[in-house]
Amino acid sequence: MSTSLRSPSPSSVQAEIAPSLAATLKHRREKLAQQFSHPVILWSGQPQPRNFPANVYPFRANSHFLYFAGRSLQNAAIRLEHGRLELYMDNPSAASALWHGIAATREDIAEHIGADAAFPLAELNGTTDVATVAVQDYATRGYQARVLKREILPAHRAQSLDQSLAQAIVQLRLIHDAGAIAEMRDAAAISIAAHKAGMAATSQATHESQVRAALEHVVMAHNTICAYNSIVTVHGEVLHNEHYHHPLTPGELLLVDAGAEAPSGWASDITRTWPVSGRFSTTQRDVYDIVLAAHDACIEQMRPGVEYREIHLLAARTIAEGLVSLGILNGHPETLVETDAYALFFPHGIGHLLGLDVHDMEDLGDLSGYANGRTRSDRFGLCYLRLDRPLKAGMVCTIEPGFYQVPAILNDPERRSRYEGMVNWERLAQFADVRGIRIEDDVRVTEAEPEVLTAELPTAAAAIEDLVQTNA
Numbered sequence: 001m002s003t004s005l006r007s008p009s010p011s012s013v014q015a016e017i018a019p020s021l022a023a024t025l026k027h028r029r030e031k032l033a034q035q036f037s038h039p040v041i042l043w044s045g046q047p048q049p050r051n052f053p054a055n056v057y058p059f060r061a062n063s064h065f066l067y068f069a070g071r072s073l074q075n076a077a078i079r080l081e082h083g084r085l086e087l088y089m090d091n092p093s094a095a096s097a098l099w100h101g102i103a104a105t106r107e108d109i110a111e112h113i114g115a116d117a118a119f120p121l122a123e124l125n126g127t128t129d130v131a132t133v134a135v136q137d138y139a140t141r142g143y144q145a146r147v148l149k150r151e152i153l154p155a156h157r158a159q160s161l162d163q164s165l166a167q168a169i170v171q172l173r174l175i176h177d178a179g180a181i182a183e184m185r186d187a188a189a190i191s192i193a194a195h196k197a198g199m200a201a202t203s204q205a206t207h208e209s210q211v212r213a214a215l216e217h218v219v220m221a222h223n224t225i226c227a228y229n230s231i232v233t234v235h236g237e238v239l240h241n242e243h244y245h246h247p248l249t250p251g252e253l254l255l256v257d258a259g260a261e262a263p264s265g266w267a268s269d270i271t272r273t274w275p276v277s278g279r280f281s282t283t284q285r286d287v288y289d290i291v292l293a294a295h296d297a298c299i300e301q302m303r304p305g306v307e308y309r310e311i312h313l314l315a316a317r318t319i320a321e322g323l324v325s326l327g328i329l330n331g332h333p334e335t336l337v338e339t340d341a342y343a344l345f346f347p348h349g350i351g352h353l354l355g356l357d358v359h360d361m362e363d364l365g366d367l368s369g370y371a372n373g374r375t376r377s378d379r380f381g382l383c384y385l386r387l388d389r390p391l392k393a394g395m396v397c398t399i400e401p402g403f404y405q406v407p408a409i410l411n412d413p414e415r416r417s418r419y420e421g422m423v424n425w426e427r428l429a430q431f432a433d434v435r436g437i438r439i440e441d442d443v444r445v446t447e448a449e450p451e452v453l454t455a456e457l458p459t460a461a462a463a464i465e466d467l468v469q470t471n472a
Contacts, residue, residue, distance in 0.1 A: 022114030024179035131165035156365030175394035183266035227261035236436020271440035290322030294401035343381025351398035400440030
């Protein structure tokens with residue numbers, strides 16, 4: 001493991017104790033006021049019904065609202081202007097108290113988050129000079145349009161005022177303050193414990209669902225939720241596999257991509273791949289070590305000023321070099337990267353922003369991930385790069401290289417023809433027990449060495465084997 005893969009020392013953590021919530025929120029809105037002079041109204045959203053109105057999905061407030069309001073309030077809005085915060089929400093009704101218990105009043109919440117004033121939702125009024133960010137649920141977006149008396153479009157298609165607000169929010173949320181980092185560390189710690197529980201449960205499990213239950217039990221026991229639908233699969237070649245019915249068979253690899261979300265909304269995101277039997281086969285270990293080499297090399301380069309695109313290309317070169325050494329790919333690694341041949345086995349980007357969203361701010365489209373003037377490549381392998389910016393101290397990104405044997409890619413006649421001679425298909429067949437491997441950690445960029453928020457969960461193959469064999 002690279003020496004850069006470390007957690008902060010106790011002294012450095014002590015020096016970064018988060019301020020109170022109210023102080024953090026006040027600082028955030030003051031920084032917004034420095035960049036954006038127009039009044040802003042942001043909505044939290046409302047619960048969405050699963051089938052009938054009273055049976056709803058778990059509510060989670062819009063992340064831009066959360067960033068400035070600090071609490072996941074239903075059917076609420078905030079108005080920001082010159083650093084001032086006004087909260088708009090209705091007090092709970094008597095019927096609500098009957099079904100859901102006594103809830104905090106509007107005034108209580110306003111005091112907790114440091115609002116300057118609080119009003120019923122009906123008193124919210126907009127003008128033509130108010131900016132906003134579109135929420136995801138259709139009903140609230142309609143309400144936004146009625147209050148502001150105009151159409152509300154997604155940020156990448158929004159009118160100039162809303163797009164300017166989105167760009168200002170991106171600049172704020174790219175760099176995480178002490179309050180955010182503290183919450184992300186807490187979420188990461190829960191995720192680490194959850195993965196260890198999943199590893200320990202594997203030897204006694206018969207199906208993927210039982211490993212999922214073990215790790216999500218830890219998440220729920222900490223009164224948190226999953227930041228996204230967990231991936232717990234022996235079919236690691238399916239990048240976002242959300243099915244859990246497959247049996248666990250000795251000789252297979254289990255890919256687990258799961259992360260907790262703190263009650264405040266801040267996310268974590270970890271992937272580990274381990275052998276169901278507790279021991280990697282020789283072929284699995286060979287490929288695993290290549291992916292780990294890419295993972296470690298990329299984290300070591302996570303420094304201010306380094307282009308994230310170059311981090312991706314470093315992963316591509318490292319994987320290409322490793323596959324050449326195994327005889328799976330033929331040719332010079334640089335050429336294999338330039339021709340995108342590496343993407344046959346590593347088709348996605350090296351990672352993404354992490355924050356209040358597991359793919360942070362991607363509701364804003366590429367405004368968040370791509371620096372001004374940059375657009376997505378149409379190259380195979382680069383077209384899925386989610387982040388193309390120079391790194392800055394305070395950013396948190398994932399690093400998640402992988403190796404996959406995706407039938408739709410490897411059996412595509414056009415690609416087989418294009419890369420004829422670059423792939424040794426007979427040699428590749430000897431690695432049939434490696435469907436998919438991914439190793440992912442959450443990395444904070446600092447002025448010095450990168451801080452791996454998830455470093456307490458081992459990545460070395462031997463350490464992974466030990467954890468899986470805990471209950472064997």
